[in-house]
Amino acid sequence: MKIKIYNTLTKQKENFETIEPQKVRMYVCGPTVYDSCHVGHARSVVVFDVIVRFLRSQGFEVIYVRNFTDIDDKIINRANELGISATELAEKYIHEFYEDMDSLNVERATMEPRATGYIREIIGVIQLLIGKNMAYPVDGDVYFSVESYPDYGKLSRRILEDMEAGARVAVDERKKNPYDFALWKTAKPGEPSWDSPWGKGRPGWHIECTAMSSGLLGETIDIHGGGKDLVFPHHENEIAQSEAAFGKQFVKYWVHNGFVNINQEKMSKSLGNFLLIRDILKAYHPEIVRLFLLSNHYRSPIDFNEKAMEEASGALDRVYTFLERVDRKFGIPSETKLSSHGELWRQFCEAMGDDFNTAQGLGILFSTVRDLNRMLDASGDQVSDQIALSVRNGYSDVLSIGSILGIFRQSPQSYFDQKRRAGLRKESIDPGWIEVKIRERTQARAAKNWAEADRIRDELLELNIILEDRSEGTVWKYND
RNA sequence: GGCGGCAUAGCCAAGUGGUAAGGCAGCGGUCUGCAAAACCGCUAUUCACCAGUUCGAAUCUGGUUGCCGCCUCCA
Numbered sequence: 256m257k258i259k260i261y262n263t264l265t266k267q268k269e270n271f272e273t274i275e276p277q278k279v280r281m282y283v284c285g286p287t288v289y290d291s292c293h294v295g296h297a298r299s300v301v302v303f304d305v306i307v308r309f310l311r312s313q314g315f316e317v318i319y320v321r322n323f324t325d326i327d328d329k330i331i332n333r334a335n336e337l338g339i340s341a342t343e344l345a346e347k348y349i350h351e352f353y354e355d356m357d358s359l360n361v362e363r364a365t366m367e368p369r370a371t372g373y374i375r376e377i378i379g380v381i382q383l384l385i386g387k388n389m390a391y392p393v394d395g396d397v398y399f400s401v402e403s404y405p406d407y408g409k410l411s412r413r414i415l416e417d418m419e420a421g422a423r424v425a426v427d428e429r430k431k432n433p434y435d436f437a438l439w440k441t442a443k444p445g446e447p448s449w450d451s452p453w454g455k456g457r458p459g460w461h462i463e464c465t466a467m468s469s470g471l472l473g474e475t476i477d478i479h480g481g482g483k484d485l486v487f488p489h490h491e492n493e494i495a496q497s498e499a500a501f502g503k504q505f506v507k508y509w510v511h512n513g514f515v516n517i518n519q520e521k522m523s524k525s526l527g528n529f530l531l532i533r534d535i536l537k538a539y540h541p542e543i544v545r546l547f548l549l550s551n552h553y554r555s556p557i558d559f560n561e562k563a564m565e566e567a568s569g570a571l572d573r574v575y576t577f578l579e580r581v582d583r584k585f586g587i588p589s590e591t592k593l594s595s596h597g598e599l600w601r602q603f604c605e606a607m608g609d610d611f612n613t614a615q616g617l618g619i620l621f622s623t624v625r626d627l628n629r630m631l632d633a634s635g636d637q638v639s640d641q642i643a644l645s646v647r648n649g650y651s652d653v654l655s656i657g658s659i660l661g662i663f664r665q666s667p668q669s670y671f672d673q674k675r676r677a678g679l680r681k682e683s684i685d686p687g688w689i690e691v692k693i694r695e696r697t698q699a700r701a702a703k704n705w706a707e708a709d710r711i712r713d714e715l716l717e718l719n720i721i722l723e724d725r726s727e728g729t730v731w732k733y734n735d
Numbered sequence: 736g737g738c739g740g741c742a743u744a745g746c747c748a749a750g751u752g753g754u755a756a757g758g759c760a761g762c763g764g765u766c767u768g769c770a771a772a773a774c775c776g777c778u779a780u781u782c783a784c785c786a787g788u789u790c791g792a793a794u795c796u797g798g799u800u801g802c803c804g805c806c807u808c809c810a
Binding site: 286292296299411413460481482487511551552554566567569580628700724732 | 736737738739740741746747748749750751756757758759760765766767768769770771772773774775803804805806807808809810
């Protein structure tokens with residue numbers, strides 16, 4: 256099928272054509288590991304996780320590289336504050352990153368290189384640039400000369416002369432142009448450093464991505480992704496140094512995800528409204544977080560707030576309730592045939608093929624779930640073969656969609672069990688007590704003592720416990 | 736000052752030339768002892784505003800207003 260991708264470089268949706276047929280080389284900027292991950296990181300990582308899963312489902316072989324920037328000023332400063340080495344600090348946060356992303360059911364990238372593992376390659380690129388007279392060493396530092404690269408500014412659509420007017424740039428007399436950026440920084444005493452032709456030092460911020468991307472994927476790749484905030488200066492500088500060094504196009508499609516706001520406010524350290532993934536996961540099931548993150552188009556901003564999370568939670572429940580219903584009706588399919596796809600899957604892929612429109616895809620999913628519920632309602636106990644087939648196909652497609660979005664991966668039983676357990680913890684109640692209450696109510700109902708039955712139900716409702724009287728008995732759910 | 740984005744029902748949110756997906760909330764109904772879940776019906780003649788292009792515009796063009804982001808580390 257045809258896939259369209261919005262390309263930041265051309266500012267329009269383009270037909271996705273890979274360099275090599277059915278093969279995608281993709282690089283996404285990973286975190287600088289000096290602190291815990293917040294929801295913003297989660298959005299970026301989850302969005303690209305879904306993009307990779309979708310491309311693979313469409314038959315592409317995707318070589319996906321997501322790096323760790325494990326050496327930079329922030330890491331050094333933070334390590335000094337804590338009195339530990341930069342390496343120790345980086346290790347700690349790489350470990351945390353994996354914990355958080357594993358919780359969110361993010362698949363590992365094909366390769367996850369670290370900047371410190373590519374020092375030799377970094378030095379090689381810098382030498383190439385100096386050799387072409389597009390970079391210059393000063394006192395052990397090396398700067399890239401933005402004026403030497405005529406296309407500088409093409410990604411963020413900035414013109415050097417215009418930027419200089421009102422810009423807030425620290426003036427460094429040693430730079431030829433204020434926008435020249437460091438490729439290599441000389442080491443101050445006590446800082447981690449590597450030997451280089453310019454003395455002991457470490458890489459500047461942008462160069463590691465050029466070295467790792469070209470080293471692992473080649474000098475021209477299909478997709479390069481990251482958060483919108485990386486467009487300038489990070490990706491602009493990556494393009495400049497890469498294309499200057501290799502003399503060819505660096506990236507075909509630039510993909511950038513939008514921000515996560517918190518209650519309508521930009522998330523920022525100064526406002527103190529940074530929400531860490533690990534904290535959010537204490538309050539919400541990981542699939543709720545994923546569903547929330549995918550409920551808007553990836554390029555639009557998304558607002559994290561309690562109401563939005565409750566809606567995501569309700570939506571997830573809705574689908575799991577459907578899955579549970581089908582399980583009850585037909586038994587749990589021994590093997591889910593994810594290979595035979597129906598109309599729902601086709602429509603979902605069409606939405607995803609249009610610049611990865613997960614919001615539209617979810618709309619299709621929900622309306623299909625309603626259609627299938629309607630069929631089941633209309634059937635009563637006698638489900639025709641034709642309807643059973645439609646429902647089974649729909650069920651299978653829902654799971655296929657889940658495998659792209661990284662949700663619906665639990666059995667409905669374990670999903671609702673997990674919610675029940677979380678509810679018990681939150682309300683500090685004993686499950687045995689609930690069972691006793693339910694038995695009492697069942698007896699009251701049998702005696703047609705409706706007042707008592709309703710009193711018990713209300714008593715449980717106070718604790719967010721909702722009862723459902725099914726034909727096979729009363730079950731309870733926790734309403735978070 | 737420069738660059739860019741957004742404005743769709745009470746709320747969230749798709750839709751980029753052919754007559755407004757989906758979710759939540761609300762109201763009415765089916766089912767139920769009553770509920771819950773599920774389903775049905777109702778809820779934007781209209782897409783910030785003004786002008787233009789077109790047989791036809793939420794969608795394209797120009798302008799106005801409002802909000803937001805980037806230009807400093809940032810997903």
